[in-house]
Amino acid sequence: MYHMTSMTDPHQGQFRLSMLLYDSRYRSMTIQIIALIGFLILVFWLISNTAQNLADLGKQPSFGFMSEPAGYDINQRLLDYNSQDTHLRASLMGLLNTLLVAALGCIAATIIGVVMGVLRLSPNWIVSRLAAVYVEMFRNVPVLLWIVFTMAILIETLPAPSAFRKGEAAMKLWDTVAVTNRGVYIPEPLFSNSLGNIHLFGQSSLRFDVSLDLLAIAFVFFGGLFISRIIKRRADATQEATGDRPTTWYWRLGVVVIPTAVVLTLLGLHWGYPELKGFNFKGGTHMRNSLIALWLALSLYTGAFIAEIVRAGIMAVSKGQSEAAGALGLRSNRIMSLVILPQALRVIIPPLISNYLNLTKNSSLAIAVGYMDITGTLGGITMNQTGRELETVLLLMAVYLVISLTISGVMNWYNESVKLKER
Amino acid sequence: MSDMSYVRSEMLPERAPPASSVGVVGWMRQNLFSGIVNSILTIVSLILIYMVLAAILPWVFSPTWNGTSQNDCREIVGNGHHAACWGVINDRWQQLLFGFYPNGSEGGADQRWRPIVAFALLFVAVTPVLFNMISRRMNWVLLLAVLGLTGLYLGGAVGMIVGLVLLGAAGFVGFKALSTDKEARAAEIEAGAKRLPNPLIFSAIYPFIAPWLLWGGTIWLPIAAALGFVIGYFAFVFASRALGSLIGIIVAVVAAIIWWMVLTSVFANAVDSILPIGLEAVESRKFGGFMLSITIGVVAIACSLPIGIVLALGRQSDLMIVKALCVGFIEFIRGVPLITLLFVASTLLNIFMPPGTNFDIILRVLIMVTLFASAYMAEVIRGGLAALPRGQYEAADALGLDYWKAQRLIIMPQALKISIPGIVSTFIGVFKDTTLVSIIGLLDPLGLSNAIRADQAWNGLVWELYGFIALLFFVFCFSMSRYSMYLERRLHTGHR
Structure with a gap:
């Protein structure tokens, strides 16, 4: 063997320039260096063009404009903001709005998609056809069209607030929710013995308040969940040791519900209902049409894709699996949770997350209905007002890139953790 | 012996299944009302369908077309x-x-046949790639038919003649393609019959035709652009023979790029000034x-x-x-x-x-x-x-x-x-x-x-x-x- 290699070894002669191309030891290095040089030349060419053009326009690239007053209003926002705040804070409001509609959309799309995916597999002919019609209708029409269409439905078909005054329209759900063509007003939780807020970051653009009430509720709730898990683990241990499982469900429910209810009562929880005052509703939480239209359209559109994924996932688990589990004597709910779901989820989750990613990216179409997400603030009004196209678009892309990479990082981590461990 | 047998000696004829499990009723029982939950789902779905249709149909069918x-x-x-x-x-x-x-309302001719022809030709160009059940000859029939119809539409003596000739050719090839089946054709080819050229040739030149149809202008520009590939090919052949394939590729790419960047428009303008053939140019903003x-x-x-x-x-x-x-x-x-x-x-x-x-x-x-x-x-x-x-x-x-x-x-x-x-x-x-x-x-x-x-x-x-x-x-x-x-x-x- 040794002799063989020594014979086929290339002779260690003097290095010649042509070896860079014709010697497989150096060729890949040569190609890579040429590619790198070409790439660097391209980048340098673009940058020098840009610098030249910007100099001609008299613009120096800088991000200083972000700390100037924005001067425009954002009607749907999660933190306090006024038009005297900086562009940075306006962009932050936009980012939070993007994340809000993305989170709401992902939740709703998952629910719709799972329900529709299961219905498509229903043995009932009409139901499965209806689900198929839903899927094809939403998958084959552009999402932007659905967004403006939903917005038009909300504006044109819902009653104006004045109709409530004349008695032509009434509030829904025992007079707690007002559905108008200016948006939906839902009750908001209020605390009469509020603990107050912690104000962070002073007066800077990143300032925000942390509600101590919410912190207390979250602490008690998650503490209860933790204790409930400990109880479950001890029940598991008892079952392993003795074969009998102690009945613990009331303990597990109680440690979560009772402390949370006590804290809510101590804080004095009550609901602030929307009321018709003057020409409009006051009180309650106002969800604007733009938010609702975007939310509905994105979740229905993405739900259609998720329905197909769920259907494919369930169909991917072969019938033999559930039959084998049945032969082992498992009950049907155990078959579902121990045999079918773990296998179906392995197929479902990766494309599901990439659909979440698509939904988040599609939320940038908010600009079509005037919902002030990050594209509407940073890439819309801020760009037009400051004339800083280069900086704003770069920032905008960076923000979306961070969101996308975070989501796909989570996806890769999940894929690694559920991958079949082959031995 | 025969009187002792109480066992049936021949099979009973099959009986028809009960009326409730065949036909429409059976299908409905099986697919729509197979259980309580299913029946409820069916009724809810029917009500839903009725409500949606009752809301939409009267709106859709309104005599307002004019x-x-x-x-x-x-x-x-x-x-x-x-x-x-x-x-x-x-x-x-x-x-x-x-x-x-341009639809002719602002003077000039109606140009909208151009996108239509470009679209029809697109279909012809992708068929050999996407539908392999269409035979080579049918593909040529499609192409000839589209071109012939275009000629007829454009009218004039030349257009009429060319259109009729092309349609006639399409009909002839189509008739022959339909009258000989696959095996007979294979035998013909075996015996030395001439095959039509591969329709992928048209797929290859379509990318140069389509922009010309849509944007118009001189025909020499797309021809010059296509020449770039020819030049690149010959550069590759000569350079790789002398210097090896890697250098050959580099030389080909450089030669083609120089042709496109520097010489294409010069060449196109020069030929166009001698032999102006072209369509009315349409600006992109009219798209x-x-x-x-x-x-x-x-x-x-x-x-x-x-x-x-x-x-x-x-x-x-x-x-x-x-x-x-x-x-x-x-x-x-x-x-x-x-x-x-x-x-x-x-x-x-x-x-x-x-x-x-x-x-x-x-x-x-x-x-x-x-x-x-x-x-x-x-x-x-x-x-x-x-x-x-x-x-x-x-x-x-x-x-x-x-x-x-x-x-x-x-x-x-x-x-x-x-x-x-x-x-x-x-x-x-x-x-x-x-x-x-x-x-x-x-x-x-x-x-x-x-x-x-x-x-x-x-x-x-x-x-x-x-x-x-x-x-x-x-x-x-x-x-x-x-x-x-x-x-x-x-x-x-x-x-x-």
Whole structure:
């Protein structure tokens, strides 16, 4: 063997320039260096063009404009903001709005998609056809069209607030929710013995308040969940040791519900209902049409894709699996949770997350209905007002890139953790 | 003995199944009312369907096709009735299809046959790739028929004659193709009958014909652009013979680029001044409606295919720097929404170019959408490459093929075939995403609907326009997705 290699070894002669191309030891290095040089030349060419053009326009690239007053209003926002705040804070409001509609959309799309995916597999002919019609209708029409269409439905078909005054329209759900063509007003939780807020970051653009009430509720709730898990683990241990499982469900429910209810009562929880005052509703939480239209359209559109994924996932688990589990004597709910779901989820989750990613990216179409997400603030009004196209678009892309990479990082981590461990 | 037998000696005839389990009743019992839950679901669904149809159908069927304005429509249906005003579609459907493409109303000839012919030829050009059940001769029949009909439409003595000749040729070839079946044809070819040229030749020259038809101008420009490939090919042949294949490729690329950058327009102008043949030039800003959507979608997919192949190969390669560059590009493009890339097209692309360059917005959008599509295309093709069994790569190596020969002869033909459903899906996605250009002010169907709504006569009409646009998109995308599913089924049966 040794002799063989020594014979086929290339002779260690003097290095010649042509070896860079014709010697497989150096060729890949040569190609890579040429590619790198070409790439660097391209980048340098673009940058020098840009610098030249910007100099001609008299613009120096800088991000200083972000700390100037924005001067425009954002009607749907999660933190306090006024038009005297900086562009940075306006962009932050936009980012939070993007994340809000993305989170709401992902939740709703998952629910719709799972329900529709299961219905498509229903043995009932009409139901499965209806689900198929839903899927094809939403998958084959552009999402932007659905967004403006939903917005038009909300504006044109819902009653104006004045109709409530004349008695032509009434509030829904025992007079707690007002559905108008200016948006939906839902009750908001209020605390009469509020603990107050912690104000962070002073007066800077990143300032925000942390509600101590919410912190207390979250602490008690998650503490209860933790204790409930400990109880479950001890029940598991008892079952392993003795074969009998102690009945613990009331303990597990109680440690979560009772402390949370006590804290809510101590804080004095009550609901602030929307009321018709003057020409409009006051009180309650106002969800604007733009938010609702975007939310509905994105979740229905993405739900259609998720329905197909769920259907494919369930169909991917072969019938033999559930039959084998049945032969082992498992009950049907155990078959579902121990045999079918773990296998179906392995197929479902990766494309599901990439659909979440698509939904988040599609939320940038908010600009079509005037919902002030990050594209509407940073890439819309801020760009037009400051004339800083280069900086704003770069920032905008960076923000979306961070969101996308975070989501796909989570996806890769999940894929690694559920991958079949082959031995 | 016979009187002892109480066992039946012959089979009873089969009885008909009970009436409740066959026919309509049986089907309904099995599929609609097989249990309490199912029955409830069925009834709820029926009520739902009734409510939706009762709300929509009376609105849809309104006799307003000839209404000339919104008020006119209101008079036709009578006051108080809420019904569709289809007059707006009757009035504007041509605009929704063609945008402001010259229709002869501002003087000059009606040019809208050009996008129609380009679209029909597109269909002819992709059939040999996408539908392999259509025979070579039928493909030529299609091509000759489209060209012949174009000739007849254009009219004039020459057009008539050429059109009739082409249609006659189409009829002749078609008749022969239909009258001889596959085996007989194979025998003919075996006996030395001449085969028609491969229709892929037309697919190869279509990319030069289509822009000429759409944008017009001198015919010498697309011919000069096509000459670039010929020059590159000859440069490759001569240089690789003298200096080896790698240098040959480099020389070919450099020669072609020099031809395109420097000499193409000079050559085209020179020949055009001697022999002016051409169509009336149409500016990009007159493009609109579905024609714009289809143009953007088709150009982006066609151009992204080669870029996507290169990116996918780069991502799969062992060369670290090349791989890093490709992964960086793909992940960057896939990580940002298309709308930010369109912002780049509308505001930044001119800043990135050398001072003084100013190319029009549709070209800029085409560039950005192509980059966008190529990242997705790269992932689709990478999927195709990954689906190939390793044995194919190893077999190519064992035959002693170098990297490019192995890719060209063994890997790519199979990988691309597997990827066709994915490519069609990408095309559907890009086609739907072309509606986004309305946000940066181009007049795609959605952008046009805003313009139409601003008209006094059709002020504020929403449903009719959105419904029409949605219907057209649905027809396109649904048929393509069905095709892609059919293809997937067909590819599954064969062994790869």
